[in-house]
Amino acid sequence: MFNDNDTLTTKKAHRGIDQIRADFPILQTTVYGHPLVYLDNAATTQKPNVVLKAMDDYYKIYNSNIHRGVHYLSQKATDAFEVARRRVQEYINAKHEHEIIFTKGTTEAINLVASSFGKRYVKPGDTIMISELEHHSNIIPWQLMCEDRGASLKVIPINEKGELKMEAFDALLDETVKLVAVSFVSNTLGTVNPVKEIIEKAHARNIPVMLDAAQAIQHVGIDVQFLDVDFLAFSGHKMYGPTGVGVLYGKESLLNEMPPYQGGGEMIKTVSFEKSTYNVLPFKFEAGTPNVAEVIGLEVAINYINSIGLDFIREREQQLITYALGQLQEIDELRFIGEAAERAASISFLVGDTHPFDVGELLDKQGIAVRTGHHCTEPLMNIFKIPGTVRASFAFYNTEEEIDKLVKGVKKAAVLLG
Numbered sequence: 489m490f491n492d493n494d495t496l497t498t499k500k501a502h503r504g505i506d507q508i509r510a511d512f513p514i515l516q517t518t519v520y521g522h523p524l525v526y527l528d529n530a531a532t533t534q535k536p537n538v539v540l541k542a543m544d545d546y547y548k549i550y551n552s553n554i555h556r557g558v559h560y561l562s563q564k565a566t567d568a569f570e571v572a573r574r575r576v577q578e579y580i581n582a583k584h585e586h587e588i589i590f591t592k593g594t595t596e597a598i599n600l601v602a603s604s605f606g607k608r609y610v611k612p613g614d615t616i617m618i619s620e621l622e623h624h625s626n627i628i629p630w631q632l633m634c635e636d637r638g639a640s641l642k643v644i645p646i647n648e649k650g651e652l653k654m655e656a657f658d659a660l661l662d663e664t665v666k667l668v669a670v671s672f673v674s675n676t677l678g679t680v681n682p683v684k685e686i687i688e689k690a691h692a693r694n695i696p697v698m699l700d701a702a703q704a705i706q707h708v709g710i711d712v713q714f715l716d717v718d719f720l721a722f723s724g725h726k727m728y729g730p731t732g733v734g735v736l737y738g739k740e741s742l743l744n745e746m747p748p749y750q751g752g753g754e755m756i757k758t759v760s761f762e763k764s765t766y767n768v769l770p771f772k773f774e775a776g777t778p779n780v781a782e783v784i785g786l787e788v789a790i791n792y793i794n795s796i797g798l799d800f801i802r803e804r805e806q807q808l809i810t811y812a813l814g815q816l817q818e819i820d821e822l823r824f825i826g827e828a829a830e831r832a833a834s835i836s837f838l839v840g841d842t843h844p845f846d847v848g849e850l851l852d853k854q855g856i857a858v859r860t861g862h863h864c865t866e867p868l869m870n871i872f873k874i875p876g877t878v879r880a881s882f883a884f885y886n887t888e889e890e891i892d893k894l895v896k897g898v899k900k901a902a903v904l905l906g
């Protein structure tokens with residue numbers, strides 16, 4: 489659906505769930521005497537042994553700075569770093585490897601575009617279009633840039649199910665819009681947005697589109713050429729890789745036109761006190777020593793995802809979501825927040841009049857990790873007129889047995905909290 493390249497998504501996991509779980513050492517942990525039930529995967533995913541080992545190996549065997557040394561270790565580290573760039577390129581099917589910019593996460597990738605694209609293309613009176621579903625990371629950078637450039641935000645509204653109102657999107661799309669920046673999947677509601685349609689409609693007016701793929705990259709195959717998306721941002725730690733690394737994909741033609749985001753080593757060609765010139769892509773946007781171990785860890789995380797298979801992951805997570813929705817809706821006091829027809833691996837809910845923190849705390853005492861609060865989507869919480877939600881978010885290593893424990897825990901919380 490999101491990918492026209494069948495070869496990316498046809499692999500299957502040929503191993504049992506116990507074998508898959510054994511790849512993740514943290515899943516053997518106990519919390520307050522209970523086996524850990526980790527249902528906070530939208531905040532960050534757990535890391536398989538292969539990722540941990542790859543980062544350890546870098547520090548133990550070939551730790552060195554990259555791109556600058558002629559010595560053996562530096563070349564080995566540089567090679568590993570650049571292999572990672574190619575792996576990301578393949579994973580999202582980018583046309584050129586220099587369209588892959590390593591950042592420290594989705595947030596930095598969005599800030600980079602907001603700042604650099606803003607300086608190059610945004611003038612007073614222009615607008616940037618986002619949606620009511622956005623994470624703060626896809627609101628604030630645009631707000632900051634708009635303040636700076638004398639521009640303003642347009643916001644696509646949602647319906648009561650938590651889906652974008654596409655007729656409103658059509659009406660808002662006018663000649664003032666310089667960029668549309670929306671999430672692929674909502675981190676709070678799990679809504680999968682109609683991104684292909686958004687891109688096609690925006691492009692019909694020559695407006696570029698940036699996708700925040702922080703909650704999509706680990707669940708669905710993304711083919712940037714098929715989508716024809718202009719910018720895409722995601723984080724390594726949400727796709728079984730380390731924290732401190734993320735990716736900005738950008739079309740070469742746009743990135744080439746945009747000024748550097750940060751200054752420093754690596755991003756320059758020549759430096760003098762009078763005038764400096766800048767390096768070519770991707771280095772123009774990678775100032776300073778990058779997170780080498782984390783980039784290498786991300787490469788191994790992608791290999792791991794490919795070995796499990798995105799098809800398998802999508803199918804398994806849909807089974808888990810369907811099972812969880814079915815079980816949770818049996819609880820009388822429970823109210824779902826967000827019921828989009830198309831959704832990825834997160835479920836948000838409230839239990840009667842109880843505060844989400846109280847439910848979260850009681851679940852925690854039973855070893856069940858869920859997230860409670862506004863999930864960095866305060867405007868969305870205001871629209872639903874709620875202080876926050878309890879969010880259970882799944883990964884392919886979760887089990888129906890863990891969902892049963894969640895359901896039992898929520899029932900217990902409903903009784904205890906009245």
Ligand code: PLP
Binds near residue numbers: 530592673700723
């Ligand atoms: N966008 C979405 C939809 C997210 O869910 C998150 C993190 O939860 C972010 C952006 C920010 O990601 P990071 O903190 O890794 O930069």
